[in-house]
Amino acid sequence: MTSSLIRGRPRRGTSQIPVRVVLALVGGLVGVAWLVLPGMPISGEGSVTGGAERPVAGAVAQGEVGETSAADLVLPLLAVVAVTVVAGYGFFRRRRRARRRTTPGGAPVQAAEPAVAELDERARALLVAADDSVRVSREELGFVEERGKAGGTVVDVEPFAQALRDAEGELAVAFRMRWQYEGGVPQEGAARRHALAGIVGRCAEAGRLLDAQAAGFDQVRGLEEGLGGGLGHALVVAEARFRELAGRAGGAGAALGELGERYAPSAGAAVAGHAEQAKDRLVFATARLNQARQRADLGDGERAAGQLRAAEGAVAQAAVFIDGIERLAGELATAAAMVPAALTGGEAEIAGARESLKAAEGLLKGAQGLGDAFADVPPGELRARASHADLVLAVAREELTSRPYDPLDLLRRIVRGVQPVAAGRAGVIAAAALVCARSAVGAADDVVATHRAAVGSEARTRLAEARRLLARPASAPGARRPRQDLADLLTADTLAQQARERAEQDIRVYGHPIDGPAAEASGLTGAVLGGILLAGEPDGGPPASFGGPQTRGRRGDTPGA
Numbered sequence: 001m002t003s004s005l006i007r008g009r010p011r012r013g014t015s016q017i018p019v020r021v022v023l024a025l026v027g028g029l030v031g032v033a034w035l036v037l038p039g040m041p042i043s044g045e046g047s048v049t050g051g052a053e054r055p056v057a058g059a060v061a062q063g064e065v066g067e068t069s070a071a072d073l074v075l076p077l078l079a080v081v082a083v084t085v086v087a088g089y090g091f092f093r094r095r096r097r098a099r100r101r102t103t104p105g106g107a108p109v110q111a112a113e114p115a116v117a118e119l120d121e122r123a124r125a126l127l128v129a130a131d132d133s134v135r136v137s138r139e140e141l142g143f144v145e146e147r148g149k150a151g152g153t154v155v156d157v158e159p160f161a162q163a164l165r166d167a168e169g170e171l172a173v174a175f176r177m178r179w180q181y182e183g184g185v186p187q188e189g190a191a192r193r194h195a196l197a198g199i200v201g202r203c204a205e206a207g208r209l210l211d212a213q214a215a216g217f218d219q220v221r222g223l224e225e226g227l228g229g230g231l232g233h234a235l236v237v238a239e240a241r242f243r244e245l246a247g248r249a250g251g252a253g254a255a256l257g258e259l260g261e262r263y264a265p266s267a268g269a270a271v272a273g274h275a276e277q278a279k280d281r282l283v284f285a286t287a288r289l290n291q292a293r294q295r296a297d298l299g300d301g302e303r304a305a306g307q308l309r310a311a312e313g314a315v316a317q318a319a320v321f322i323d324g325i326e327r328l329a330g331e332l333a334t335a336a337a338m339v340p341a342a343l344t345g346g347e348a349e350i351a352g353a354r355e356s357l358k359a360a361e362g363l364l365k366g367a368q369g370l371g372d373a374f375a376d377v378p379p380g381e382l383r384a385r386a387s388h389a390d391l392v393l394a395v396a397r398e399e400l401t402s403r404p405y406d407p408l409d410l411l412r413r414i415v416r417g418v419q420p421v422a423a424g425r426a427g428v429i430a431a432a433a434l435v436c437a438r439s440a441v442g443a444a445d446d447v448v449a450t451h452r453a454a455v456g457s458e459a460r461t462r463l464a465e466a467r468r469l470l471a472r473p474a475s476a477p478g479a480r481r482p483r484q485d486l487a488d489l490l491t492a493d494t495l496a497q498q499a500r501e502r503a504e505q506d507i508r509v510y511g512h513p514i515d516g517p518a519a520e521a522s523g524l525t526g527a528v529l530g531g532i533l534l535a536g537e538p539d540g541g542p543p544a545s546f547g548g549p550q551t552r553g554r555r556g557d558t559p560g561a
Contacts, residue, residue, distance in 0.1 A: 119196045124457040126203035129549045130171050131460050132452050137164055137210050139316045140546040147237045163213045167206040174202035175464035207548030214547035223305035227296045238312050245318050249278050252325040267406040270443040271325045278321035284523025285314035309543040313532035317450045324446045331439045335407035338432050345426030346393050346418040353386050353421035373423035385420040392417025412436045433489035440496035441466050447503045452531030454510035459503035466495035
């Protein structure tokens, strides 16, 4: 409860204002009285009669009184002014003190903290902006490094790489704080507000680190120098990369068709439509590369640089789509080869759990007990776990021989069925969980990377947490954390799948940022949806560049035509 001293302090302080006003009025009245009294006749003094000298003396006396009255006007006026100034100063000083007060009852409305909902919305928006800035900066840094390798020159990008690493670290902490916040940690209202403020601060710092290096990065790239500078080399590299991807696009489409014939329809669901979207980005890149060449030939380095940045972004996203198809094909082949071994490893884990169960049942006869892995598991529950794992493996064996199946999905079900009885006896179970988790994280990251403008903070937060768990070092052989390692991998797998589902939902809600057949045919809609162009204009807006939220759209003078 609030102390009575604190509750009473503002009322006593406020009551001093009327006192000062009264003092000012009293002072004013005293001054007026001082002005009036000298001009009033004194009682008992009448007209002086008799003698010719009396009027002369009276005249002299009147002159003296006039001079005295004029002199007396100064002091009252000064008194009135002084009292007014003192009262006004006290009044305004009191108001300024109340405006700065932080105790209850003294804080004005305009100094109140923002509502939790408003702060939460701001934290979400800054997470998305910071994540986009990091992704774009990483892409453009890769363009510079690739240009240096192609030209056989050494480009000093360490300051920018360090800034990017620092920004990634700040962003990772912000995502971790957001994940804990969504999980209800901390619980206290003031602490939750503080957590949101920490997320905002981390995101702002990540953006500041990248913004600080934006100008220097532009100098290293040298795109505005024209064909004789960095623009010419960058164009050559981008066009070569474009031709390579155009050749691979056809093969990716054929590989996707083969996946549909070899496996169940769900096996290729994560990359459905990737081939068409890759071609869409390449169509956009074709137009922008041509425009960049034309602008460069005309000596317009600024606009040529903008067109090149947009083309590079489209080429990078086309590579994500094509690489995703090829990566999934390899993951499915790996999973298919691992399924038999996972079945064998699962049987070994079940057998080991049953041995521990027998030991527990013979504990009264001097047996060793359940051991460290299942020390906290009641024998009845362990028996139920082993029976369920047996059932999962039986279903998996039947599915292997009956129809085309999804290797990753089947491997995932084997791992999840065996995990409750796994104690690290069969390393293949953890290896299988790692394959599934990496596949899920890669698929979710591809969706976010190629649809940045539409994906919100929830999908990104889950993806960031899945990455954190996937990056945690595994226990060394013989350590006592094998079950925890497996649990982390399964959690990362689940979170990554949730991230992809939420991202796809965001994309459906977002819809088409630019409507019209012309935008679809030119790839403009996909470029805006992918965050290659920052939108806001009929031609899609400026291209995204290296930097934070304050600078990544600095090339705003590059229209699409």
